[in-house]
Each structure stands twice: as structure tokens, then as C-alpha cells.
Amino acid sequence: MENKEIVRQIEILKKEKNAIVLAHYYTHPEVQDVADYIGDSLGLARKAGETKADVIVFCGVHFMAETASIISPNKKVLIPAKNCGCSLAESITSEDIRKWKANNPDGVVVSYVNTTAEVKAETDYCCTSSNAIKVVEHLGKDKNIFFTPDKNLGGYIVKKTGINMHLWDGDCCVHEKISTKMVLEMNQKYPEADILIHPESNCACDDKILNLPNAYFYSTAGIIEHAAKSNKKQFIIATELGTLHQLEKKNPTKEFIVIHPKTICGSMKKVNLKGIYEALLNDKYEVKVPDKIANKAILSIQRMLKIG
Structure with missing residues (x-):
């Protein structure tokens, strides 16, 4: 057919x-x-x-x-x-969580939604990139927090909230490729553009990027919302390139430049x-x-x- x-x-x-x-x-x-x-x-x-x-x-x-x-x-x-599958979800097991809990009986486990059901079953709070900061701030600075599995999103949350957490060493195989060097080069090439970055990205903890006045970190839905509301006409998109479809449909008069042509999730x-x-x-x-x-x-x- x-x-x-x-x-x-x-x-x-x-x-x-x-x-x-x-x-x-x-x-x-x-x-x-x-x-x-x-x-x-x-x-x-x-x-x-x-x-x-x-x-x-x-x-x-x-x-x-x-x-x-x-x-x-x-x-x-x-x-x-x-x-x-998902590289993030596959980077940690429920047994890993149980081991940390055994050594940290007072600890709180916050798991990114990119985890298996077995890991969620050992988790106290789930979160997404949209609400991760809210979840961690809800718990507060006095909690012993283990954040899993994304080290980049976890590091970004630490930077934005000042709340220290134990971070698992996992990453998204797509966003891990989005480096500080890549963002700075694109910023130099397109100085008038807003740079919309997913916080799973490798550059999410780097002050060189966090301090750029035209760089914004969002979930995918947040990236799309920013582009729709902004008066800018040009945007560098630092996330999986499938996002371009909705961006271009909703904003036909604006230009969207993907950070790299290989930011593709095969799964x-x-x-x-x-x-x-x-x-x-x-x-x-x-x-x-x-x-x-x-x-x-x-x-x-x-x-x-x-x-x-």
C-alpha cells in the first residue's frame, strides 16, 4: 500500500x-x-x-x-x-538503585522519565526535562538526592538550583554529541539567532554556554513554545532533528537551523x-x-x- x-x-x-x-x-x-x-x-x-x-x-x-x-x-x-531502546534507560538498572539506597538510607531517588519500569519502581520521584527543576526544588537543599540517569540534565539542575546531588553517569547518545565547541561555532556563524538547547546536551553544564545571552535550555515542548512566541526569525536547534517538523509547520516564516545533521535518534x-x-x-x-x-x-x- x-x-x-x-x-x-x-x-x-x-x-x-x-x-x-x-x-x-x-x-x-x-x-x-x-x-x-x-x-x-x-x-x-x-x-x-x-x-x-x-x-x-x-x-x-x-x-x-x-x-x-x-x-x-x-x-x-x-x-x-x-x-x-534508549541509551539513557539502558544505562541503569533497578539493582543499581537498590545498592545506592542501601548505602544511603536517608536518600531520595529522583529518576528521569527515561528509565525502565523496574527503575521507576525503585524511584521516589520521577521527572522530565520539563519539570526536573521543580521536582528537585520541591525536595529542597536538605535532602540527600540521587539523580539518575542523565549526568548532563543532572548537572544542569545543580547549576540552576544550587542543590547538590549524586549524579549517575548516563547520557543520551544523541544529545551527548551536542558539545560546547559545536554551539559556540554555530553562534559565531549565526549571531542573530536564538540557540534553543535541550538540557540533556553535553554542553548543559558549561558556563560558556549557560552565560550566552541568546542561549536557552528547554524540553522539546519548551523549544517549540519559545520559537512560537519569539519575535526572532532565526533559531539554532540543539536537539533531535525530528523536532524541526513541528517547528517549521507552526512557524512557516521563521528559519530553523539544526545544530548538526546527525542528531538523530535511531530508535x-x-x-x-x-x-x-x-x-x-x-x-x-x-x-x-x-x-x-x-x-x-x-x-x-x-x-x-x-x-x-
């Missing part, structure tokens, strides 16, 4: 099965265009909890589908591609229209978190959504 016919069949199946398609900003443009909702991790988690649909087709990586399953245990959650790009169609048609591939893990993990997620 051609893409136009696949899209038509997806719409038919969505109605037949009372299904909703959720897509992350990093997926292919054609996947975003067929989605009922497009968002970052926090927005997608909220939508998964609010939807009245019976079936959620989650176009993203595996931990995101797990989070949707935990939030909506009575719904069928499908991920339309195999092996959609996100595994999701395609054919996969969405087959997921809906054959209930492929269902993601279901065991009750024992989900019942523990839900508390940290609920705390995240409440503070967020």
Missing part, C-alpha cells in the same frame, strides 16, 4: 478499535502527521492518563510505552516497532506508518508492565505529574 492508503486504513482502524495514536517529536514527520497527539515525555504521559481510548499506539521508545501502561493499566498499549526513527497500521490491525506489539512493578512505579510517576 502507498502511504496515502495506509493513512486511510489507520484512520478506519482507530475508529473501529477506539484507539489513539501518540507520537513523540523525534519520530518521522509522517508519523507525527497521523498522530492524534504529539508531545514530549511529560505531555505524552499526561495524555496517556487522560485519554478515553481503549487502545494507545505509542510512537516512541519502549520506556515511554511502559510509562503509558503504568498510568493506564486497563488500556492496551501498543508500540509499532521492535527494539526501540525513534524505527516507527513508521506501516508499523502503526500493523500494530492496530494485529495488536502488535503490546507493552504490559507486570502489576508487581507497575504498582510500585506508579507512585513516582504520580508525584511527577502532580508537581509538573
Whole structure:
């Protein structure tokens, strides 16, 4: 089938099965265009909890589908591609968390949403890049905080809040490539542009970048919001390049320059229209978190959504 016919069949199946398609900003443009909702991790988690649909087709990586399953245990959650892993989620295990807790009985574990369900089950507070600062400030300076798994986001939070934390040595394989040198070179080349940077980036803890008057750190949703509200006409985008699709759709008169052409998440790009169609048609591939893990993990997620 051609893409136009696949899209038509997806719409038919969505109605037949009372299904909703959720897509992350990093997926292919054609996947975003067929989605009922497009968002970052926090927005997608909220939508998964609010939807009245019976079936959620989650176009993203595996931990995101797990989070949707935990939030909506009575719904069928499908991920339309195999092996959609995440370097951050895979960098830490539940056993790593338990070891830290054993040595820090007074400690509080804050886990970025980019973690497995097993890790969330050992976590006190979950967070996303949208609300990480709020979560840490909510806990305060007197707490012994272990932040996992992203060292760059954790370091950025320490810089912005002055709250010291124990940081796990994990990173996003895409954002880790976004260096201080890269940002400074692009700033020199495009001095009139705002630089919109995801705090998972390698440069997120560097004062040379933090002190640039035209550099802003945001979640993906925040990057899109800034571009829409700004009077500037040119923006350097320092995150996964799939974000350009929504930026250009919403701001046709503005110019968006990706920081580097290889800021691509291979796992996100595994999701395609054919996969969405087959997921809906054959209930492929269902993601279901065991009750024992989900019942523990839900508390940290609920705390995240409440503070967020």
C-alpha cells in the first residue's frame, strides 16, 4: 500500500478499535502527521492518563510505552516497532538503585522519565526535562538526592538550583554529541539567532554556554513554545532533528537551523506508518508492565505529574 492508503486504513482502524495514536517529536514527520497527539515525555504521559481510548499506539521508545501502561493499566498499549531502546534507560538498572539506597538510607531517588519500569519502581520521584527543576526544588537543599540517569540534565539542575546531588553517569547518545565547541561555532556563524538547547546536551553544564545571552535550555515542548512566541526569525536547534517538523509547520516564516545533521535518534526513527497500521490491525506489539512493578512505579510517576 502507498502511504496515502495506509493513512486511510489507520484512520478506519482507530475508529473501529477506539484507539489513539501518540507520537513523540523525534519520530518521522509522517508519523507525527497521523498522530492524534504529539508531545514530549511529560505531555505524552499526561495524555496517556487522560485519554478515553481503549487502545494507545505509542510512537516512541519502549520506556515511554511502559510509562503509558503504568498510568493506564486497563488500556492496551501498543508500540509499532521492535527494539526501540534508549541509551539513557539502558544505562541503569533497578539493582543499581537498590545498592545506592542501601548505602544511603536517608536518600531520595529522583529518576528521569527515561528509565525502565523496574527503575521507576525503585524511584521516589520521577521527572522530565520539563519539570526536573521543580521536582528537585520541591525536595529542597536538605535532602540527600540521587539523580539518575542523565549526568548532563543532572548537572544542569545543580547549576540552576544550587542543590547538590549524586549524579549517575548516563547520557543520551544523541544529545551527548551536542558539545560546547559545536554551539559556540554555530553562534559565531549565526549571531542573530536564538540557540534553543535541550538540557540533556553535553554542553548543559558549561558556563560558556549557560552565560550566552541568546542561549536557552528547554524540553522539546519548551523549544517549540519559545520559537512560537519569539519575535526572532532565526533559531539554532540543539536537539533531535525530528523536532524541526513541528517547528517549521507552526512557524512557516521563521528559519530553523539544526545544530548538526546527525542528531538523530535511531530508535525513534524505527516507527513508521506501516508499523502503526500493523500494530492496530494485529495488536502488535503490546507493552504490559507486570502489576508487581507497575504498582510500585506508579507512585513516582504520580508525584511527577502532580508537581509538573
